[in-house]
Amino acid sequence: MRTPRTDKVSLHDVAKxxxxxxxxxxxxxAFPDRTAPATRERILDVAKSLGYHPNIAARNLRLGHPKAIxxxxxxxxxxxxxxxxxxxxxxxxxxxxxxxxxxNVINMDGTEATASHALELVYGxxxxxTIVMAEPPMSVQDRNLLQVGLPVVSLTEDxxxxxxxxxxxxxxxxxxxxxxxxxxxxxxxxxxxxxPPSSYHSRQREAGVRSGLIRRFGTDADLQKYRADxxxxxxxxxxxxxxxLSPRPTAVICWADETMVGFQSVVLAAGLSxxxxxxxxxxxxxxxxxxxxxPISTFDQNMGQLGAQAARLLIEMIDQGGPAEAKLIEFPxxxxxxxxxxxxxx
Amino acid sequence: MRTPRTDKVSLHDVAKxxxxxxxxxxxxxAFPDRTAPATRERILDVAKSLGYHPNIAARNLRLGHPKAIxxxxxxxxxxxxxxxxxxxxxxxxxxxxxxxxxxNVINMDGTEATASHALELVYGxxxxxTIVMAEPPMSVQDRNLLQVGLPVVSLTEDxxxxxxxxxxxxxxxxxxxxxxxxxxxxxxxxxxxxxPPSSYHSRQREAGVRSGLIRRFGTDADLQKYRADxxxxxxxxxxxxxxxLSPRPTAVICWADETMVGFQSVVLAAGLSxxxxxxxxxxxxxxxxxxxxxPISTFDQNMGQLGAQAARLLIEMIDQGGPAEAKLIEFPxxxxxxxxxxxxxx
DNA sequence: CATATTAATGCAAACGTTTGCAAAGATCGA
DNA sequence: TCGATCTTTGCAAACGTTTGCATTAATATG
Numbered sequence: 001m002r003t004p005r006t007d008k009v010s011l012h013d014v015a016k017x018x019x020x021x022x023x024x025x026x027x028x029x030a031f032p033d034r035t036a037p038a039t040r041e042r043i044l045d046v047a048k049s050l051g052y053h054p055n056i057a058a059r060n061l062r063l064g065h066p067k068a069i070x071x072x073x074x075x076x077x078x079x080x081x082x083x084x085x086x087x088x089x090x091x092x093x094x095x096x097x098x099x100x101x102x103x104n105v106i107n108m109d110g111t112e113a114t115a116s117h118a119l120e121l122v123y124g125x126x127x128x129x130t131i132v133m134a135e136p137p138m139s140v141q142d143r144n145l146l147q148v149g150l151p152v153v154s155l156t157e158d159x160x161x162x163x164x165x166x167x168x169x170x171x172x173x174x175x176x177x178x179x180x181x182x183x184x185x186x187x188x189x190x191x192x193x194x195x196p197p198s199s200y201h202s203r204q205r206e207a208g209v210r211s212g213l214i215r216r217f218g219t220d221a222d223l224q225k226y227r228a229d230x231x232x233x234x235x236x237x238x239x240x241x242x243x244x245l246s247p248r249p250t251a252v253i254c255w256a257d258e259t260m261v262g263f264q265s266v267v268l269a270a271g272l273s274x275x276x277x278x279x280x281x282x283x284x285x286x287x288x289x290x291x292x293x294x295p296i297s298t299f300d301q302n303m304g305q306l307g308a309q310a311a312r313l314l315i316e317m318i319d320q321g322g323p324a325e326a327k328l329i330e331f332p333x334x335x336x337x338x339x340x341x342x343x344x345x346x
Numbered sequence: 347m348r349t350p351r352t353d354k355v356s357l358h359d360v361a362k363x364x365x366x367x368x369x370x371x372x373x374x375x376a377f378p379d380r381t382a383p384a385t386r387e388r389i390l391d392v393a394k395s396l397g398y399h400p401n402i403a404a405r406n407l408r409l410g411h412p413k414a415i416x417x418x419x420x421x422x423x424x425x426x427x428x429x430x431x432x433x434x435x436x437x438x439x440x441x442x443x444x445x446x447x448x449x450n451v452i453n454m455d456g457t458e459a460t461a462s463h464a465l466e467l468v469y470g471x472x473x474x475x476t477i478v479m480a481e482p483p484m485s486v487q488d489r490n491l492l493q494v495g496l497p498v499v500s501l502t503e504d505x506x507x508x509x510x511x512x513x514x515x516x517x518x519x520x521x522x523x524x525x526x527x528x529x530x531x532x533x534x535x536x537x538x539x540x541x542p543p544s545s546y547h548s549r550q551r552e553a554g555v556r557s558g559l560i561r562r563f564g565t566d567a568d569l570q571k572y573r574a575d576x577x578x579x580x581x582x583x584x585x586x587x588x589x590x591l592s593p594r595p596t597a598v599i600c601w602a603d604e605t606m607v608g609f610q611s612v613v614l615a616a617g618l619s620x621x622x623x624x625x626x627x628x629x630x631x632x633x634x635x636x637x638x639x640x641p642i643s644t645f646d647q648n649m650g651q652l653g654a655q656a657a658r659l660l661i662e663m664i665d666q667g668g669p670a671e672a673k674l675i676e677f678p679x680x681x682x683x684x685x686x687x688x689x690x691x692x
Numbered sequence: 693c694a695t696a697t698t699a700a701t702g703c704a705a706a707c708g709t710t711t712g713c714a715a716a717g718a719t720c721g722a
Numbered sequence: 723t724c725g726a727t728c729t730t731t732g733c734a735a736a737c738g739t740t741t742g743c744a745t746t747a748a749t750a751t752g
Contacts, residue, residue: 008471010708021732026710036730048488056470057412058708061403061737071451076436080633086432090422090453097452097463102472105417105451106443107436117443124402125354125738126448142394232637265637287426288634291578291611356738367702372740382700404738407707471708 009050017046029054068102069314070127072118074134075108078230082258084284084303085133088155091307092131099315108135119143122150129314131155131307137162151317151324155310156303157200160326165317167310167329171201171283174299174333175208175253176215178281181335182251183216185343187279191249192225193238193259199230205255205283224249228259235262243270250344254282257289257298264292275342285336295338306331356401360393375400415442415660416473418464419453420480424576428604430630430649431479434501437653438477445661454481465489468496475660477501477653483508497663497670501656502649503546506672511663513656513675517547517629520645520679521554522561524599524627527681529562531689533597533625536569539584539609541576541601551601551629570595574605581608589616596690600628603635603644610638621688631682641684652677 015022020039028035028043035043046052060066071092073085093103104127106118115138121127123143129151137145137152137159145152146162154166182190192209195202206225213220226241228234238259242248243266254260260282264274272278274294282289285300309329317324361368366385374381374389381389392398406412417438419431439449450473452464461484467473469489475497483491483498483505491498492508500512528536538555541548552571559566572587574580584605588594589612600606606628610620618624620640628635631646655675663670 008708012708022709023711023733024731027731030710034730039730053469053471053489055407055708056466056472057403057407058737059710061401061407061707061739062709062711064737066403068450076432081427081429081637083427083429083432086422086429089451090455093451093453094455094460097460102463102467103451104414105435105439105449107439109436109440114440114443117448120402121448123399125399126402143399232633261634261637265639265641268639287578288607291427291607293611293614293639295611354738358738368739369703369741370701373701376740380700385700401738404707405740407709407737408739408741410707 008055009052010055011052014043014047014050014052017050018043065318066126066128067100068104068127069096069311069318070104070106070118070121070130072130072132072135073105073107075110077109079258080231081261081288082256082284082286084286084301087303088133088307088310091304091309092155092311094304095308095311096315099311101311101315112140116140116143119145119148122148129153129318131310131314132159132164133157137164151314153310153314153317155306158204158328160328163326165313165324165326165329167306167313167331169299169301169306170330170332171204172208172211174283174335175205176212177335178253178283178299179209179212179216182253182279182281182341183212185279185341187251187344188217188222189247189249189251189344190223191242191245191252192223193228193235193252193254193263194225195255195259196227196229202255209253222249228255230256230258232258232262235259235264236266237262239263239266239270242267248278250277251279252281254280257282257284257286257296260296260298261286261288261292264296268293275340277345279342279344280340283333285333289338290336292338294340296340297338298336299333300336301333302331354401355396355398357398360389360396360398363392363396364389411664412472412474413446414448414450414473415657415664416450416452416464416467416476418476418478418481419451421454421456423455425604426577427607427634428602428630428632430632430647433649434479434653434656437650437655438501438657440650441654441657442661445657447657447661458486462486462489465491465494468494475499475664477656477660478505478510483510497660499656499660499663501652504550504674506674509672511659511670511672511674513652513659513677515645515647515652516676516678517550518554518557520629520681521551521599522558523681524629524645525555525558525562527687528597528599528625528627529558531625531687533690534563534568535593535595535597535690537588537591537595537598538569538571539574539581539598539600539605540571541574541605543573545576548601555599568595574601576602576604578604578608581605581610582612583608585609585612585616588613594624596623597625598627600626603628603630603632603642606642606644607632607634607638610642614639621686623691625688625690626686629679631679635684636682638684640686642686643684644682645679646682647679648677 011022015025028040096103131153133155154164158166210220226238228238281297283299289296357368361371374386442449477499479501500510504512556566572584574584627643629645635642
């Protein structure tokens with residue numbers, strides 16, 4: 001029967017060339033000591049000279065696992081300057097590679113076509129597990145990421161309530177620390193820039209700020225709040241609002257570095273001095289915050305490490321077959337000091 | 347013979363359930379009109395109720411092509427704040443998806459293990475083409491990205507001299523435009539911050555600056571130069587050097603936004619005013635430059651578009667079988683005006 | 693009604709591997 | 723020298739598809 005030409009050299013080809021069966025060739029390559037030295041050598045020679053390279057797809061089909069994982073990246077349009085997710089991807093990829101897995105990547109864009117494409121990969125047995133980043137586990141028509149039965153790990157969001165093991169940063173604790181730090185310097189009036197209420201991180205971080213205030217002062221009455229959004233422009237809006245306040249809070253805590261960049265650009269342009277007039281601190285650890293004027297203090301998440309952990313966890317689940325307990329792994333974020341914090345003006 | 351369990355439902359399963367042969371099931375799904383309405387309906391029903399989803403890997407094996415491309419991302423450590431390559435990846439992924447391809451991603455890290463892993467993917471027929479970004483086409487031992495015979499496209503670097511079709515930005519032309527712009531404002535003393543001489547882009551952009559000067563003034567004698575590197579810290583060093591110059595040039599052209607961010611942070615801290623004392627312009631279109639104080643003018647590359655184009659080109663080559671002519675596709679970069687340019691101080 | 697044409701289905705091979713089992717060949721102890 | 727043990731190799735099935743060809747059933751034609 002007609003079959004697509006491949007001009008590739010297969011086990012069969014080298015077997016024929018050596019005058020031996022396919023199985024011996026396969027074994028000569030996989031278990032060198034389970035085959036006679038003479039034949040093995042001949043086989044290796046011919047394989048090399050013919051330019052044989054095993055077809056991994058065929059092997060994986062036979063073995064019944066694709067040895068590949070899927071990384072579902074968040075919608076790129078949400079964020080203009082953040083490099084967080086790239087770091088996460090690098091971490092995932094490196095770890096996967098070390099464990100013998102390849103990485104497929106899908107960048108979400110909010111369209112159904114893309115979600116569908118992602119599901120095609122998992123339903124089509126192209127990958128044996130998925131890491132979802134900052135996106136709710138999707139479903140399109142009758143297909144659903146959670147129902148397919150393949151392992152899933154959530155990175156950056158706590159989805160343990162859905163039975164999904166999750167790797168996250170210590171949002172809450174870091175924000176409590178931020179409050180403590182500012183309070184120690186003498187600040188009493190706080191301004192928190194949140195993300196959208198739909199954002200897990202925003203909720204966590206706001207909760208952290210409030211807990212910090214309550215722990216320290218017994219109340220969070222001195223907290224004013226502005227609801228911003230993911231990307232940098234919403235920080236601009238937050239700043240415009242902030243400038244209308246009177247009296248103005250002296251300490252600004254922002255839920256995300258990207259938003260903070262927008263905020264800072266406006267308050268600087270308005271003539272405020274940082275940190276003399278205003279102390280700033282935020283969360284994420286974007287490298288660019290070291291190079292603003294002044295550098296801004298932020299909690300670094302080390303997303304590479306988180307990504308690697310997520311990959312380890314996922315592949316562990318894959319290798320042991322079936323989903324494990326939905327545990328939560330939390331990494332502490334580490335304060336990277338800038339020069340954006342000082343005592344409030346007297 | 348024993349074979350790994352998969353608990354997946356295959357064509358065979360639904361065929362048995364319906365009481366029909368595998369081939370009819372396959373056809374019922376692929377060519378609905380080439381099968382009797384009654385059976386087709388029965389098959390579709392059973393397939394759905396059993397939860398059948400085709401195994402794409404098996405299909406691709408049979409068809410002889412993996413329907414996947416590989417994106418080789420540059421070493422992430424080179425760059426701390428740039429989001430360029432992420433945009434490129436998004437563009438590639440979207441375009442690939444539209445054309446029915448999936449995307450594997452490898453983030454280079456300079457280790458041989460990673461290069462080896464990438465080559466494993468292409469030699470193992472896991473992907474049918476490769477886009478390489480800002481990395482020389484790698485080779486490890488007897489394996490070489492170019493010799494395997496699969497299509498390769500270079501993104502951001504001109505590798506046409508190696509026979510590789512390439513998609514690039516108009517580095518040269520943009521830099522000539524930058525010179526023109528500054529000269530029109532009255533600048534006569536220029537400072538160019540280059541990247542490492544090994545960088546294709548750095549060479550191109552420097553050439554552009556020199557051509558621009560020569561075109562305008564007949565000489566590039568008034569150009570001073572500092573050799574920086576990829577990432578932001580080298581911009582810091584460039585600035586330290588710049589501050590020692592006397593008299594100082596009034597116009598600074600930087601080869602890359604990331605480096606510019608470092609440069610700016612230092613000259614601002616040194617008390618210089620931009621653009622009153624110093625005009626700044628650079629290249630890449632990083633979004634964060636809109637939010638520095640002041641915003642910095644830069645040439646935007648629209649990497650998403652470039653990536654999509656590279657993917658189209660690659661898949662075209664794949665579908666037509668075999669490498670095409672090594673053409674060069676150049677996209678013009680577009681000036682995004684900040685507030686970093688003005689007439690020189692008198 | 694017989695035959696030619698068309699539509700619907702089934703058979704089996706093929707994609708490139710891996711591996712349990714069996715067969716053949718070699719080695720050895722008595 | 724003869725079974726018994728061990729090593730080396732081959733056979734064939736299996737992973738889940740697709741598809742050329744053959745076969746059967748249904749329909750049309752004279």
